[in-house]
Amino acid sequence: MNWNWDVIIEHLPRLLDGVWVTLQLVFVSGIAGLLLAVPLALMRTSTRIWLRALPFAYIFFFRGTPLLVQIFLIYYGSSQFEAVRESALWPILREPYWCAIIAFTLNTAAYSAELIRGAIQAIPKGELEAADVFGMSHWLKVRRIVLPRAFGIVLPAYGNELILMLKGSSLASTITLLDITGAARTIIARTYTPLEIFFAAGMLYLLISALMIGGFRVLERRLNRHHHYRAPEQISKIDPRLAE
Amino acid sequence: MKLSKVITALSLVTLTALGSSLASAGDKIRIATEGAYAPFNMTNEQGEAVGFDVDIAKALCAEMKADCEIVTQDWDGIIPGLMGRKYDAIVASMSITEERLRVVDFTEPYYSNVLAFVGPEGKALDTSKEGLKGLTVGAQRATVAGQYLEDNLADVVNVKLYDTQDNAYLDLSAGRLDALLSDKFPAYDWLQSADGKGFEFKGEDIDIDDKIAIAVRKGDPLKDKFSAAIKAIVDNGTYAEINAKYFPFSIY
Numbered sequence: 340m341n342w343n344w345d346v347i348i349e350h351l352p353r354l355l356d357g358v359w360v361t362l363q364l365v366f367v368s369g370i371a372g373l374l375l376a377v378p379l380a381l382m383r384t385s386t387r388i389w390l391r392a393l394p395f396a397y398i399f400f401f402r403g404t405p406l407l408v409q410i411f412l413i414y415y416g417s418s419q420f421e422a423v424r425e426s427a428l429w430p431i432l433r434e435p436y437w438c439a440i441i442a443f444t445l446n447t448a449a450y451s452a453e454l455i456r457g458a459i460q461a462i463p464k465g466e467l468e469a470a471d472v473f474g475m476s477h478w479l480k481v482r483r484i485v486l487p488r489a490f491g492i493v494l495p496a497y498g499n500e501l502i503l504m505l506k507g508s509s510l511a512s513t514i515t516l517l518d519i520t521g522a523a524r525t526i527i528a529r530t531y532t533p534l535e536i537f538f539a540a541g542m543l544y545l546l547i548s549a550l551m552i553g554g555f556r557v558l559e560r561r562l563n564r565h566h567h568y569r570a571p572e573q574i575s576k577i578d579p580r581l582a583e
Numbered sequence: 584m585k586l587s588k589v590i591t592a593l594s595l596v597t598l599t600a601l602g603s604s605l606a607s608a609g610d611k612i613r614i615a616t617e618g619a620y621a622p623f624n625m626t627n628e629q630g631e632a633v634g635f636d637v638d639i640a641k642a643l644c645a646e647m648k649a650d651c652e653i654v655t656q657d658w659d660g661i662i663p664g665l666m667g668r669k670y671d672a673i674v675a676s677m678s679i680t681e682e683r684l685r686v687v688d689f690t691e692p693y694y695s696n697v698l699a700f701v702g703p704e705g706k707a708l709d710t711s712k713e714g715l716k717g718l719t720v721g722a723q724r725a726t727v728a729g730q731y732l733e734d735n736l737a738d739v740v741n742v743k744l745y746d747t748q749d750n751a752y753l754d755l756s757a758g759r760l761d762a763l764l765s766d767k768f769p770a771y772d773w774l775q776s777a778d779g780k781g782f783e784f785k786g787e788d789i790d791i792d793d794k795i796a797i798a799v800r801k802g803d804p805l806k807d808k809f810s811a812a813i814k815a816i817v818d819n820g821t822y823a824e825i826n827a828k829y830f831p832f833s834i835y
Contacts, residue, residue, distance in 0.1 A: 415750065418757030433759055435743075515721075515743045515754075524659060525744060528725030529733075531686050533663050 343532055347539045350526045354536075357522030358543055364508045364518060368440050369501055372447035379448060380455035380489075381481065394452060401449035406507050409446055414438040414514045439511040447504050454500060458493035459485055491562045498555035502548050509544075519543050611650045612805065613670035614640050618655035619747045622772040622829050623676040626655065638825045639693055639816075640674040643797075646812040646821075658725055659746070662687060665800060672805060673798040676766070678727045688801050691810040692794035693822075694834045698728050699767040700785040701755065701774070708762055710786030715740050718761040721751045727793055728764045752778065764789075768834055 379394040401409065417423045417432050431437045462485060470480040512521030523540040527533050560567075616624040616632050624634040632653050644651035656664050658675070665673055665687060678696060679689045700720075702708040709715070716739045722728040724744035732742045743760065745751040752773055755763045763770075767788060773779040797813075799805045816822045817835065826833055 415753050415757075418753070418759065424758060433757075513746055515745060525724060528659070528744075529682055529730065531662055531682065533660075 343535050346530050346532045346535050353522050353526060354539055354543060357517055357519040361508050361518040364439055364443060364511055365505050368443035368447060369504060371444040372451055375448035376451035376455055379452035380459060383456045384459050398449045398452055401446050406446050407510050410442040410510055410514060413442045435514040435516050438514060439516055450500050454493050454496045455489055458489040461492050462488045494559050494562060502551060505548055611652055613652050613654060614672045614674050615654050615656045615661055615670040616675040617658050619749055620676055620769055623769060635829050636674045636676055642816050642821050643809060643812040646815050647808055665798060676795050677798050678793045679796050687798040688806045689796040689798055690806050691813050692796045693813050694795045696793040696795050697767045698731060698764055698789040698791060699770055700762050700764055701770050701782055702762040702785040704781050704783045708785040712739060719743060720762045720764055721745060721754055721760040722764045723748045723751055732764055
């Protein structure tokens with residue numbers, strides 16, 4: 340086998356353009372998905388059945404069907420209807436970029452909503468009771484206790500979801516977007532060096548996920564610092580005044 | 584006396600020919616096609632590959648008296664699959680290109696391809712480089728049409744590359760593309776279909792001296808066997824018969 344480093348170096352700029360597209364897809368839809376997931380999770384934990392039913396159906400659909408199918412339905416499916424093509428939404432749905440963002444957002448919102456619901460339900464009962472004893476209104480309790488606590492609890496699982504999203508974003512290449520995978524496939528179409536180029540693409544994904552893991556670790560350490568036990572001798576290293 | 588000598592000589596030749604073809608019939612030839620490139624290769628309701636390429640492949644196998652199996656493989660991975668010995672030949676309307684010749688061998692061509700632009704009927708489209716400026720033009724990824732766009736027009740048009748030709752047609756119908764650059768014959772087939780209503784060829788054909796042949800692994804003796812069989816079916820009229828099934832004009 341003759342491994343060809345030159346082909347990687349020669350096409351690296353094109354792959355890096357792909358990195359930029361991938362990052363946009365993951366972060367734009369990650370943030371939009373999170374914003375959508377919070378109200379969905381709150382509805383899911385409601386005591387009213389009709390309020391619980393809607394997010395249930397939504398989550399059921401988006402968790403139960405493959406992301407590729409969702410992307411195809413939104414991109415190729417929507418464009419089959421004349422009504423859609425003539426609607427005000429067409430300038431957005433016309434673009435593969437926005438179709439991918441919509442599909443990823445809806446998909447990740449479904450998963451994240453379930454994660455947040457689990458986190459909300461994992462908040463120790465005592466903390467909620469304490470909030471009630473203080474006489475907090477429902478929304479004040481949600482704002483000050485439920486959501487901040489839930490975010491701390493959900494963080495490790497959410498980091499996982501974002502990494503899954505990163506890899507799922509490679510499906511954007513099927514609707515003509517030149518993300519990392521799309522760029523790689525276009526390069527391979529002319530160089531016939533799938534091993535080298537996919538290796539380079541894989542390394543780029545690995546690098547991005549390493550940075551994401553690192554970022555989440557920092558965030559977790561900040562948000563969940565009350566979870567970490569520090570022995571007195573460790574504290575004394577930080578602050579000698581506590582050495583006693 | 585003389586006649587019997589001729590008969591003996593003839594039967595000897597036949598026997599040798601039969602013997603050699605029997606020897607090769609021992610191993611099955613696995614032939615890959617794509618199955619998404621009508622009318623050359625497509626998948627029917629039963630999930631079998633059919634089309635011009637498949638008919639040609641079967642005629643060649645019959646000519647070579649070889650046992651063949653047709654498999655389908657996505658276009659993107661079709662050359663890597665050949666190199667990985669998943670099959671022995673590609674009969675999938677593949678153009679002979681310099682880049683491909685570096686990794687595979689090609690037989691003698693079995694048809695010639697030209698490129699053509701397709702666009703909405705009644706909408707003027709100037710297919711010169713200046714005329715296409717700023718437009719969105721699609722093609723299938725990893726095809727000569729896609730390559731032509733990237734090499735010649737990428738600086739002025741917005742090039743969109745699709746995994747399959749069908750997806751490119753879908754986007755043309757949806758109005759996401761101003762024009763499509765495609766091999767002419769499959770586009771001709773699509774324009775004849777109900778889906779292609781409202782679209783037509785635009786401008787002049789682009790003759791890029793594009794010959795379609797069968798790809799085999801480098802150094803594989805199958806190359807010469809296929810080449811001989813192609814010549815044989817062209818000579819004996821089998822080729823013309825298959826051609827007429829799909830196009831009212833010769834594509835050889």
